[in-house]
Amino acid sequence: MFELRKVEKRFPGVHALKGIDFKIGRGEIVGLVGENGAGKSTLMKVIYGAYQHDGGEVLVDGKPVRFHSPREAMDRGVGMVFQEQSLIPNLTVMENVFLGYEKQFVRFGKIDWKRMAEATRHQLEKVKLAIDPATVTSKLSFAQRQLVELAKVLTLEERVDGNLVILLDEPTSVLAKEEIELLFTLMRDLRKRASFIFVSHRLDEVIELSDRIYVMKDGAVVDAVESGKAEVEAIQRKMVGRDINREYYREEKQRPYDEGKVLLELDAISLPGRYKDISLKLHAGEVLCLVGVEGAGREAILRTVFGLLAPQTGKMSIHGSPAGAVSASQRVAHGIGYVPRERKIEGIVSGMSVFENMTLSQMDKYTRAGVLDIAAERKLARDWIKRLSIKASSENADCGNLSGGNQQKVVLAKWRSGGSDIILLDHPTRGLDIGAKEDVYDMVREMSAAGVGVVLVADTLEEAIGLSHTIAVVKDGEIKKWYNCPPGAKPSLYDLIHYMI
Amino acid sequence: MTLDRLKQHFPWVTLVVLILIVGAMDPNFLRPQNLVELAGDIAPLFIMALGMTLAIYIGGIDLSAQSVANMTTVLATITLPLFGVFSALVVIAVGFLFGAVSGLVTTRLKVPSFIATLAVGGIALSVGQFASGQRALYMDAGQRDRAFGWMLGSTAGIPHELVLSLVLLAFAWFIQNRMKAGRILKAVGAGELAAVASGLRVDRYKILAFALSGMFAAIAGLLFSVKLSGGSPTLAEGFLLPAIVAVLVGGTPLTGGVGGVLNTLIGAMIVAVVRASMLYLDIPATSQQIFFGIVLIVAIALTIDRSKMRIVK
Numbered sequence: 001m002f003e004l005r006k007v008e009k010r011f012p013g014v015h016a017l018k019g020i021d022f023k024i025g026r027g028e029i030v031g032l033v034g035e036n037g038a039g040k041s042t043l044m045k046v047i048y049g050a051y052q053h054d055g056g057e058v059l060v061d062g063k064p065v066r067f068h069s070p071r072e073a074m075d076r077g078v079g080m081v082f083q084e085q086s087l088i089p090n091l092t093v094m095e096n097v098f099l100g101y102e103k104q105f106v107r108f109g110k111i112d113w114k115r116m117a118e119a120t121r122h123q124l125e126k127v128k129l130a131i132d133p134a135t136v137t138s139k140l141s142f143a144q145r146q147l148v149e150l151a152k153v154l155t156l157e158e159r160v161d162g163n164l165v166i167l168l169d170e171p172t173s174v175l176a177k178e179e180i181e182l183l184f185t186l187m188r189d190l191r192k193r194a195s196f197i198f199v200s201h202r203l204d205e206v207i208e209l210s211d212r213i214y215v216m217k218d219g220a221v222v223d224a225v226e227s228g229k230a231e232v233e234a235i236q237r238k239m240v241g242r243d244i245n246r247e248y249y250r251e252e253k254q255r256p257y258d259e260g261k262v263l264l265e266l267d268a269i270s271l272p273g274r275y276k277d278i279s280l281k282l283h284a285g286e287v288l289c290l291v292g293v294e295g296a297g298r299e300a301i302l303r304t305v306f307g308l309l310a311p312q313t314g315k316m317s318i319h320g321s322p323a324g325a326v327s328a329s330q331r332v333a334h335g336i337g338y339v340p341r342e343r344k345i346e347g348i349v350s351g352m353s354v355f356e357n358m359t360l361s362q363m364d365k366y367t368r369a370g371v372l373d374i375a376a377e378r379k380l381a382r383d384w385i386k387r388l389s390i391k392a393s394s395e396n397a398d399c400g401n402l403s404g405g406n407q408q409k410v411v412l413a414k415w416r417s418g419g420s421d422i423i424l425l426d427h428p429t430r431g432l433d434i435g436a437k438e439d440v441y442d443m444v445r446e447m448s449a450a451g452v453g454v455v456l457v458a459d460t461l462e463e464a465i466g467l468s469h470t471i472a473v474v475k476d477g478e479i480k481k482w483y484n485c486p487p488g489a490k491p492s493l494y495d496l497i498h499y500m501i
Numbered sequence: 502m503t504l505d506r507l508k509q510h511f512p513w514v515t516l517v518v519l520i521l522i523v524g525a526m527d528p529n530f531l532r533p534q535n536l537v538e539l540a541g542d543i544a545p546l547f548i549m550a551l552g553m554t555l556a557i558y559i560g561g562i563d564l565s566a567q568s569v570a571n572m573t574t575v576l577a578t579i580t581l582p583l584f585g586v587f588s589a590l591v592v593i594a595v596g597f598l599f600g601a602v603s604g605l606v607t608t609r610l611k612v613p614s615f616i617a618t619l620a621v622g623g624i625a626l627s628v629g630q631f632a633s634g635q636r637a638l639y640m641d642a643g644q645r646d647r648a649f650g651w652m653l654g655s656t657a658g659i660p661h662e663l664v665l666s667l668v669l670l671a672f673a674w675f676i677q678n679r680m681k682a683g684r685i686l687k688a689v690g691a692g693e694l695a696a697v698a699s700g701l702r703v704d705r706y707k708i709l710a711f712a713l714s715g716m717f718a719a720i721a722g723l724l725f726s727v728k729l730s731g732g733s734p735t736l737a738e739g740f741l742l743p744a745i746v747a748v749l750v751g752g753t754p755l756t757g758g759v760g761g762v763l764n765t766l767i768g769a770m771i772v773a774v775v776r777a778s779m780l781y782l783d784i785p786a787t788s789q790q791i792f793f794g795i796v797l798i799v800a801i802a803l804t805i806d807r808s809k810m811r812i813v814k
Contacts (some may be wrong), residue, residue, distance in 0.1 A: 332700030349692035
């Protein structure tokens with residue numbers, strides 16, 4: 001009933017969707033998996049009307065349609081439950097549920113709140129959530145908000161005739177086990193009326209729930225697996241394009257770190273609401289990985305080390321001496337480098353050249369009496385372009401026009417060329433293709449060999465396990481468990497998840 | 502991509518086309534002497550626009566420029582008998598200080614620059630009114646010529662005002678393209694968060710940008726008061742809009758990060774030609790602001806980088 005045929009989507013410099021064929025029947029649950037950057041989000045945006053496809057066809061009940069906005073898609077029964085929650089926190093539950101659709105409750109220009117509350121209660125019953133519709137949304141728990149999102153989309157049941165298609169983007173990533181089961185039961189019950197497109201990183205869940213699983217890689221659907229034949233390993237291989245093995249994460253290059261040399265020490269630092277009682281030691285040549293769910297406090301710890309956040313209590317020392325003032329420039333001066341998650345926003349300055357980006361953190365070395373030695377800057381950039389084989393037309397190329405992998409290399413070159421020996425990597429492989437990821441893994445190993453300490457927040461658990469010497473599992477802002485990860489004796493995914501949730 | 506490339510060349514193409522159009526209406530307009538004089542006449546406005554460029558280059562704006570220039574005309578007239586040529590240093594320092602205050606309010610108190618500079622401009626205006634006693638003041642011609650006579654007149658047909666403008670342009674260009682400060686201003690305009698995450702002390706340089714803007718506004722005010730041999734708290738009225746227009750039509754968008762002071766030179770000349778053409782078309786001076794208002798809206802709409810401004814309020 002809902003079908004995509006040879007759908008194409010291009011952005012400047014990116015071919016995001018390549019000839020996507022995708023089908024969902026009445027009452028089906030369809031899984032959609034792929035690595036970050038494989039094109040899942042773009043595909044979903046085309047489906048729910050946030051993007052328009054620029055090739056191929058989208059068919060509803062066999063008729064071609066083109067959604068110009070999410071609202072148009074909703075009018076045809078296609079709704080999205082967002083992962084990064086779309087509810088407005090300072091509105092009540094009922095205001096959120098009927099946001100943009102209040103007209104039905106308006107009488108003489110005034111909203112009839114009683115009727116709206118009644119209608120909301122009816123929606124909440126569908127998701128078995130017993131809360132007062134007048135509750136302010138920010139007071140709800142994360143899981144409750146997720147259910148309200150679902151209830152909001154389910155208002156389509158009354159509004160639209162015919163079948164619904166509901167997209168769920170990583171709905172389980174922050175839910176506890178019982179909550180996940182509740183959600184799955186709900187989905188199964190709702191199949192009478194709705195089909196679901198279920199996006200998740202957790203392959204076992206996808207396999208358990210879906211009738212069919214679409215596997216995406218590099219903007220194309222590489223396989224559609226019927227649920228009976230689905231196996232975690234086979235799907236994983238298709239997502240990555242080849243066997244994920246120890247070689248992929250360069251495990252054979254993992255060497256023991258120098259236990260005698262502590263680069264960074266956190267001693268019971270706390271910041272209420274973000275993290276609590278965090279103690280750790282980072283040694284020369286060590287890759288220390290913080291593992292946890294979204295919002296567990298990993299980023300806040302990184303940002304604290306980099307001087308963008310101030311801990312309320314606790315001590316921090318760098319190279320054996322107290323960390324001093326809370327400011328990024330002070331930390332940079334002490335040899336800390338930060339590779340942020342939002343590469344295009346915080347990592348590189350797009351609109352500035354490769355050499356300008358590389359010296360951004362170390363301009364003082366190239367400045368005399370306030371005047372820049374641009375020739376020397378260029379030379380540095382040329383050296384590092386060669387050393388990391390960065391694909392750029394020259395050191396003068398606009399960094400914003402490079403591919404994601406090359407941008408990330410520029411960011412790493414910025415810190416490595418400046419001599420930073422404590423490097424914080426926040427999702428360093430996010431949105432990169434396989435080849436670029438492997439380049440990053442190689443660079444991580446090189447840094448270790450050069451005695452650099454790395455604090456890593458990885459994009460996936462596999463990556464965290466593969467790359468790290470040490471893993472700290474962070475939950476609700478606290479370190480719950482430590483693992484040593486020598487090559488060949490690494491903890492499993494399930495060991496970690498157990499402490500994460 | 503191609504559209505973006507074309508956009509870069511848009512300012513000077515506009516300038517050439519405008520000159521040719523006006524030249525077709527009156528061939529005398531194209532005489533080199535006339536064009537040089539035209540450029541000289543716009544000097545105070547151009548100098549103010551130079552400062553404005555720095556504020557816009559970082560993605561901010563300086564709405565206090567005109568009021569600072571107004572205040573400067575008064576202060577220059579008052580301090581001239583006391584300090585002679587050194588009164589220039591006094592008023593330039595005051596302009597720098599007012600700009601720095603705008604910068605401090607913007608960075609420390611997190612007040613958006615358009616409102617911070619509007620408020621500081623209000624203060625500058627009042628200082629001007631208070632110091633002048635709400636009257637127009639006049640410079641003593643002898644004192645003025647001894648101290649600042651060199652600003653006026655011309656050598657070999659080149660007005661000194663034009664020379665002064667170009668010297669200031671070279672100074673601003675050097676800061677922008679050759680100094681660490683300029684590089685940081687560019688980074689702030691193009692990607693402030695990345696600049697912060699590179700450990701740059703972004704706030705200091707933002708304050709510097711506003712301070713320099715105030716300083717250039719003061720120099721513009723000084724030149725204007727020397728030219729008119731006096732000062733009054735409303736002398737530079739009507740400068741602000743054309744100065745912003747000059748920056749934006751020159752190709753420095755409101756979102757910052759690209760363009761720069763050379764672009765503003767082109768922009769200021771476009772403004773000069775448009776003004777001159779209005780004389781030929783018999784459009785009264787009082788209606789000029791209507792035109793500049795419209796050009797401003799069009800220029801912003803065409804040049805603003807929407808990816809940096811998802812939400813506009």
